[in-house]
Amino acid sequence: MLIADALSFHYSRAEPGQTLDFCFDMQLAPGECLAVDGPSGAGKSTLLNLIAGFLTPATGQLSWKGEDITRLKPWQRGVTTVFQDHNLFDHLPVWANIGLGMAADLRLTAEHRRRIAEGLEQVGMAEMTERLPGELSGGQRQRVALVRALLRDTPLLLLDEPFTGLDRANRETLWTQVESLKRREVAVLLVSHDVEDVEALADRRLRLVNGRLLSSVQ
Amino acid sequence: MRPVTECHHQPWWRRAEANRLILPAALVAVLLVAAVGLGSLGALLMQAPNMDVSRLWQEPWLSAILRFTLLQASLSTLLSLGGGVLVAVVLARRPVFPGRSLLLRVMEMSLVIPSLLALFGLVAVHGRQGWAASLLDYLPPGGTSSPAYLYGLSGIVLAHVFFNLPLSARVMLQALEQAPSAHWRLVAQLGLSRGSVWRTLEWPQIRPLLPRLAALVFTLCFTSFAIVMTLGGGPGSSTLEVALYQALKYDYDLALAALLAMTQLLICLGLWALAMKAGSHAPLVVAGGTVAGPVSRRDAHGWRRLSDAVVVLGLVGLLLPPLLAIVVAGLGGVPDLLGDGGIWLAALRSLAMASGAGLGAVMLALLLLAGSSHLRQHGRGLLASLIEGSGQLILVLPALVLGTGLFMLLRPGLGSDLQGYALVVLVNALMALPFAMQVLRAAVTGLSGAQRRLADQLAVHGWSRLRWLIWPNLRRPLALAMAYGMTLSLGDFSVIALFGSPSAPTLPMLLYQQLGSYRWQSAAATALLLLVLVVLVFAVLSALTRKLPRYVWRPGSVDTTGLTSGGETATAPATREEEP
Numbered sequence: 001m002l003i004a005d006a007l008s009f010h011y012s013r014a015e016p017g018q019t020l021d022f023c024f025d026m027q028l029a030p031g032e033c034l035a036v037d038g039p040s041g042a043g044k045s046t047l048l049n050l051i052a053g054f055l056t057p058a059t060g061q062l063s064w065k066g067e068d069i070t071r072l073k074p075w076q077r078g079v080t081t082v083f084q085d086h087n088l089f090d091h092l093p094v095w096a097n098i099g100l101g102m103a104a105d106l107r108l109t110a111e112h113r114r115r116i117a118e119g120l121e122q123v124g125m126a127e128m129t130e131r132l133p134g135e136l137s138g139g140q141r142q143r144v145a146l147v148r149a150l151l152r153d154t155p156l157l158l159l160d161e162p163f164t165g166l167d168r169a170n171r172e173t174l175w176t177q178v179e180s181l182k183r184r185e186v187a188v189l190l191v192s193h194d195v196e197d198v199e200a201l202a203d204r205r206l207r208l209v210n211g212r213l214l215s216s217v218q
Numbered sequence: 219m220r221p222v223t224e225c226h227h228q229p230w231w232r233r234a235e236a237n238r239l240i241l242p243a244a245l246v247a248v249l250l251v252a253a254v255g256l257g258s259l260g261a262l263l264m265q266a267p268n269m270d271v272s273r274l275w276q277e278p279w280l281s282a283i284l285r286f287t288l289l290q291a292s293l294s295t296l297l298s299l300g301g302g303v304l305v306a307v308v309l310a311r312r313p314v315f316p317g318r319s320l321l322l323r324v325m326e327m328s329l330v331i332p333s334l335l336a337l338f339g340l341v342a343v344h345g346r347q348g349w350a351a352s353l354l355d356y357l358p359p360g361g362t363s364s365p366a367y368l369y370g371l372s373g374i375v376l377a378h379v380f381f382n383l384p385l386s387a388r389v390m391l392q393a394l395e396q397a398p399s400a401h402w403r404l405v406a407q408l409g410l411s412r413g414s415v416w417r418t419l420e421w422p423q424i425r426p427l428l429p430r431l432a433a434l435v436f437t438l439c440f441t442s443f444a445i446v447m448t449l450g451g452g453p454g455s456s457t458l459e460v461a462l463y464q465a466l467k468y469d470y471d472l473a474l475a476a477l478l479a480m481t482q483l484l485i486c487l488g489l490w491a492l493a494m495k496a497g498s499h500a501p502l503v504v505a506g507g508t509v510a511g512p513v514s515r516r517d518a519h520g521w522r523r524l525s526d527a528v529v530v531l532g533l534v535g536l537l538l539p540p541l542l543a544i545v546v547a548g549l550g551g552v553p554d555l556l557g558d559g560g561i562w563l564a565a566l567r568s569l570a571m572a573s574g575a576g577l578g579a580v581m582l583a584l585l586l587l588a589g590s591s592h593l594r595q596h597g598r599g600l601l602a603s604l605i606e607g608s609g610q611l612i613l614v615l616p617a618l619v620l621g622t623g624l625f626m627l628l629r630p631g632l633g634s635d636l637q638g639y640a641l642v643v644l645v646n647a648l649m650a651l652p653f654a655m656q657v658l659r660a661a662v663t664g665l666s667g668a669q670r671r672l673a674d675q676l677a678v679h680g681w682s683r684l685r686w687l688i689w690p691n692l693r694r695p696l697a698l699a700m701a702y703g704m705t706l707s708l709g710d711f712s713v714i715a716l717f718g719s720p721s722a723p724t725l726p727m728l729l730y731q732q733l734g735s736y737r738w739q740s741a742a743a744t745a746l747l748l749l750v751l752v753v754l755v756f757a758v759l760s761a762l763t764r765k766l767p768r769y770v771w772r773p774g775s776v777d778t779t780g781l782t783s784g785g786e787t788a789t790a791p792a793t794r795e796e797e798p
Contacts, residue, residue: 052671052675053674053675054671054674073674074671074674074675075674075675075676075677075679079675080675081671081672081675083668083672086666086668086669086672087672089669089672089686089687091690091691091766091767092686092690092769093769093771095769095771096686096769100676100678100686101676104676104677104678104679104682105681105682105685105686106682106685106686113771113772113773117773129771130769130770130771152676
């Protein structure tokens, strides 16, 4: 279980309309998908960045299965984030972008390569292993990012508006991938404005208002 | 499924801990630059306890030199920047015409063309016996005999404009090309007039560059040595840098040398301080990049074609004849070239020293930039700026001061020619450092915030981050920085003039000796060889890094993996490294 206990963060400067102080309390079980929405500047990205370790909280605690992970570095947390864009390195082909998630030094074994090929086949991109991100559509890039998330095998998946701008067919393919991760006990935190995405994937919903997680809808 | 904390058990060089080496390494680089820069200045000041500032206004010849230095540098800067704006705007408006790419390459080279070499070409075209003089003979009424405009103020300014107008124009063109292509398309769609395009798009792109570009051009002209040595003469057309050389080389008046060096330093530093306050951080060297496809603009049609053609032809007329003169004269001297072993030895000496200087400049630039980028990421902006500023300090420190100061510092230990040449390599590396830093800045700080977060999450650190994420984007700027370092050193005449041995000359020294002894044919051959070497260094380094690395996929059924990068094949082990 991922538990955020009074996890707080303070920005010294903010854009007009943005919140300065945040305090989050939430729980997320393995195999569960929790959707979070809220207006711009309410703190959705701040929440994801705190869980991913890109930001350090001022106070509070973040724990996973009883282990305190509040001070762990991003690479020590077992978290994979799929952002809205910029998920891939532009100069590396599809297979290397995925491979980086399996072996940071890209010394891939035959087994790694077999799994990469298999993952790409599952999302209908078997012939695109050597393409550069610039040669892919937005939906294909997101599929590559999700294949990497799938193969990274981390217990937490953070999705930051990952389906924005994709057509229905692409989104359905990606929903299937996320569902398969849930079945493998991956805890998924989904930030999305889209009702269809939320209804397709979320088990629970929370709303962020003024830096606080407010309501919970089963 | 991996446990949460598994990923951080990696060898130290693959982890973020490798980053901890960056700061000490950068500190060593800062100390080296500061020790050499400030140390050499300090050594000169220590040797001149009787420095009398009032000499600057009490001795008429000194105040004349100061006035002339300021006048020629200001005039050169104004003309270079003014002409540069005109050329840049025209070239941006004309993205396609025959020879444009070649013209751009020549403009890019203007920063590194050895000044003696350019002087050779300028004399061949604009000198008393030059091509232009022959043309003037045909002008009515009755022609103009022996034009002397190449000597004195006009000649010095002409030579400075020859170097700095193309440089300014190319840097401004780069800024114009970096405007979003959608803006250019919008300009075309709205059918804006030339004035409107200038106000809405061109001027806002160029304006932020101007303060630092003006400071750079002014500094280059203010501290110019070989040009003033050759085309100037007497207090009426001499500069502080030449007076400094004379004080050191002939009069051994260290007090005067220190006074001149400090005056030069303070003026340049003051100017740079003002420029840094007013300008942006856009690069002042051409770091590559491409333009969006040509856009048909309303202000590029009709009579405007003629005015644009005049500007382009003017630029061609300024640049190409001196370069052509070098080639034409040099071809006549090729038989001399083939039979003269000395010239090849000089070429080898020059290349060896240039390689050392280029490598030194690149290494120092990398260390300083990596340190400053690391500090900036950790919210230490002021310290980061100080580290970067230390690399730029060399730009305002006269090369002669650097060399002389070092000579004084190391004098007890300096004996052989070899040590003198090592000193030249070090000073050349430091002189190229500001330009190398300009080229490398964007690539070293390379990963964007989003990419850095992604790399952090994927645990791509240390060597892996460098190998897979930073190197592919760094290799081309690295080659360009190396080319700048090498070619600036290849053309150096000011430092080598102090420490070089006449019996073991570099190519510029040899050229100077040949010109001094009126061996015109041999000098032409040497000039041609120097030009070829400068062009070759750029061409070879550019060709080596032109192709992006290609990473080839090998299917999972094979036991070994072949990652092909830039033509090299690396074989990875069949089994993955053991997971902790």
